Amino acid sequence: EVQLLESGGGLVQPGGSLRLSCAASGFTFTNYAMSWVRQAPGKGLEWVSSVIVGGGSTYYADSVKGRFTISRDNSKNTLYLQMNSLRAEDTAVYYCARDRFYMDVWGKGTTVTVSS
Amino acid sequence: DIQMTQSPSSLSASVGDRVTITCRASQGITNSLAWYQQRPGKAPKLLVYGTSRLESGVPSRFSGSGSGTDYTLTISSLQPDDFVTYYCQQYYSALITFGGGTKVEIK
Numbered sequence: 001e002v003q004l005l006e007s008g009g010g011l012v013q014p015g016g017s018l019r020l021s022c023a024a025s026g027f028t029f030t031n032y033a034m035s036w037v038r039q040a041p042g043k044g045l046e047w048v049s050s051v052i053v054g055g056g057s058t059y060y061a062d063s064v065k066g067r068f069t070i071s072r073d074n075s076k077n078t079l080y081l082q083m084n085s086l087r088a089e090d091t092a093v094y095y096c097a098r099d100r101f102y103m104d105v106w107g108k109g110t111t112v113t114v115s116s
Numbered sequence: 117d118i119q120m121t122q123s124p125s126s127l128s129a130s131v132g133d134r135v136t137i138t139c140r141a142s143q144g145i146t147n148s149l150a151w152y153q154q155r156p157g158k159a160p161k162l163l164v165y166g167t168s169r170l171e172s173g174v175p176s177r178f179s180g181s182g183s184g185t186d187y188t189l190t191i192s193s194l195q196p197d198d199f200v201t202y203y204c205q206q207y208y209s210a211l212i213t214f215g216g217g218t219k220v221e222i223k
Contacts, residue, residue: 035212037160045152045160045203047212059210062117095159101207102150104171106159 002026002105004096009110016086016114022079022096022107029077033099036070036081038092039109046092049081050099064090086114118142118206122215128223129194137189137218139204144184148208151180151189154201154217163202164189194220 008020022034036048049070050059058070069082079096091114097103119142129135139149147167152160162171164180167187177192191198199222204215 037214044217045154045205045214047205047214050210050212061211100165101148102162102165102205103152103160104162104165106161108159 002098004098004105004107006094006096006107006110009094009112011113011115012086013116014087014114017082017084018086018112020081020083020094020096020110020112022081024077024079024098027098027105029072030074034070034072034079035097035099035103036079036094037097037103037106038090038094038112040089040092043092048094051079083112086112088114090114117211118145118209118213120204120206120213120215122204122218124218125216126219126221128221130223131194131196133194135191135194135220137202137204139182139187139189139215141185141187141206141208145206145208147183148206149180149182149187150205150207151178152203152205153198154203156200160203191220 003025005023012018033052035050051070055072067085071080093109095109096107098105121140123138149167151164154160163174168180179190201217201219203217
């Protein structure tokens with residue numbers, strides 16, 4: 001079964017850091033780009049970041065550029081999102097998704113809450 | 117960045133109705149358009165990609181069309197399971213953007 005499982009969410013103070021992980025299974029991880037998409041409480045979907053197959057090229061939304069870093073470990077079939085200098089407006093459910101330009105497989109999400 | 121304007125933001129309809137949701141891109145996106153369905157508390161689900169290609173397992177009452185800057189998702193006959201929220205997404209640009217969402221409610 002094709003599956004994505006996020007972890008690493010939690011409560012963090014403004015200015016703090018958090019690293020999210022997304023474990024992939026059931027498909028050849030190295031064949032696909034991967035992305036993070038978030039959804040603030042009661043709001044719509046917001047694309048956060050993408051990484052291509054080899055990890056050599058990465059893309060970021062303006063709202064997170066310079067603060068978040070996407071990476072992947074193809075030997076572990078795992079996608080990461082390092083989030084630094086967190087702000088209240090980063091509070092959201094973070095989904096990882098298999099990226100075929102459109103997102104055809106999604107994880108269940110992990111919740112990040114930025115609050116003092 | 118390409119802006120995606122989705123309309124309406126909400127609509128009320130009855131079981132059996134035909135409904136249409138529209139997304140307008142701020143520039144041409146040459147059919148690089150996907151539609152998702154999201155149930156409350158759940159991850160989005162891909163319905164349509166490439167403007168009109170139905171994802172495997174998606175009921176045929178869903179269809180997509182459009183070109184240039186204007187795209188539509190049509191549900192030919194609303195079923196009880198369809199009263200949820202829908203999003204469009206452009207992937208013409210590497211900087212992906214989503215529409216604001218359309219919540220379909222029961223009249």
